[in-house]
Amino acid sequence: MPTELEELVEFLHSPQPAVVQISLDNLVGYSQGPQQLIFNHNNYEPIKDLKRLVRDKGKTMVNQSLTILVNLCDSLLIRKLLLDDDEFMTYLVQQIVNIQNSNADLMTILLTNLAKNDGINKILDMKVKHDEVNSKVFKSTKAIDCLMDLFVKGFDRSLNKYADFDYLAYFFADLSRFLEGRTYFITNQEYDEVVPLSKLLVFTEKYDNKIRREGVSSTIKNSLFDTNSHMKLLEDEKINLLPYILLPIAGPEEIDEDDMFNLPDELQLLPSDKKRDPLDAIICIHLESLLLLCTTRPGREYLREKAVYAIIKELHKATDNEEVAELIDRLVQMLQRDEAPEDADVDTDSDSDDEKVVEIV
Template sequence: MPTELEELVEFLHSPQAMIRAIALQNLVGFSSGSQNTIFLQDNLRPIKDLQALVHTPDPSIAKDALTILTNMSEYIKIRKMLAENKSFVNHVIQSIIKPNEPNVDLYCVLLANIAKDDAVTSIFQIKAAQTSTDLKSPLAVDQLVDCFVKGAEKKLNKHATFDYLAFVFADISRLNEGRKYFSTAQTYDNVVPLSKLLVFTEYENPVRRAGVASTIKNTLFELSEHINILDRESVNILPYLLLPLAGPEDIPMEELDELPEELQLLPPDKARESDNEILCVHVESLVLLGSTLYGRDFMRNTGVYPIIRELHLAVEDDNVREICERFVQLIMADEPGKSVSEQRLQITAQEEEETAPLEVIL
């Protein structure tokens, strides 16, 4: 005999809209915790019903369906099912971009979960309507980046902050297509997408800081782009990695002069990144930059060492200290061989000796 919950789930498939809506409203609370297995019955038909309900013009019904799908996407098979449904992924993205859509932030969370499946590569082929003068590219992925940058603090949509797009970017940047995208200037504005995200390494919102830190780290696995990413006239990534690591400590003048200008006049109450996991990710990014001779020499000549030294002294966390020590061993080692200028054109993953692999943030 079916349980009451199982019967309630069956009503999601009812031909009557009112019955579907009532069932949905009563089922939301069961989408997290051990009872959420009720949505796995009948060869995942409830998940298919929920995908259809997301398309409803009633925002409250769509919100409940989105909430359940978001919670259920903890299951790998459901993430895969959603990610492989290109029509559904397209709907999610178009809804995020849609002006005044009330459920944008929930769509962003769902997309962040979907992006953990490799099938999300379809995102790079999706085209989007240009619904706002702030979104000029015909490609959906470009519009998502611009929504994230221009839409912070509800500046594009009064219902949305777009914060959780940071985790979408973190997940798609673990893929080859994503790393190439974030490290390559786009034709519609001739700007490298990664450079648009860097300002958020010291942003107030921790979701943005964490997602952007992981996106940076994952993109830096594209070793062939390190010269451009380090170039002060291009992406100029180094100050944005060092600023979250810097605290209020006094650095001797002779060392201070070697630092990027952005770090030479910091206030005496400068606050260091408070999240130790984010600190680790930023130092791991520096280690990745040091996986090429050019990157190591660049950082030696830009005074990175004192920032890491002070970080190691100030933060009492074993993981932070371990990665700081690893960076110091890398950057302070003697370098036999060629000069920086001789190495400039030889930075490829195949030709350069790399450091030990780092786990890509998933």
């Protein structure tokens, strides 16, 4: 005989909405912890039911179905079942883009959870359809362009009064782990002639929103694994990447005048109440971005010209976090050592001055 829980999940495909609602009311609590295995019942039949119920017209039923799917996404297999369903994924993204959707944020969280799987790259080729309302907001039918617009323009609920789209920051961070994703973020887009990464930079100092800061800083870092793009991101005035990495790690300390006017304009003469990012974990991400910029000689020389060492030296004095201090030390070794002549042969066994440890002074 079926157990009580098995009966509950069987009720998900009842033809009677009231029965389905009772089932959902009870099952939400079982979507976390060891009891979530009940959703594997009968070869994952409950997952098929939940995907169908997400399309229901009842707000409560949709909300509960989404909540269960979000909670089940710690399972690699369930993520794959959802992600491999092209029709479901198209519907999910279409509904996130629907600026009248009251469940848009919950759907965004589900999409973000699914981005842990490699197959999320399919979204870069996905198109959405716009009704009369949406066509006034979006210039592109590419799903990724619309998601970018939602994140940038909808953060204050001005596009959708039910959604702030914060979790797209983590979605972008996961998407940028892949070559195709990185390429999107650093490439001028035809629909608005803007490099997508440049739209995200303003959120690196949004200290009242950890999700946006953390997701955007990770997207920046992941995009910098494309070393060929470094100088464009640094030198193109429309992007101007460096200040957005340095401002969150800069404090109120006075900088020597010799260094002050070599800093990017945005870092000069900071106010006495200037605050660093309050989270060491996010400061670490920015330091890792600077380390990535140091992987090419032109990048290192650019950071030296912009007196980056002056900023990280003050950060070193102010921090008591071991991971931050370790990253600073690695960065100092990259920035403060003398460069070998460009035509010199590299001797990996040499004890030359270039290999000596540089102290932070």
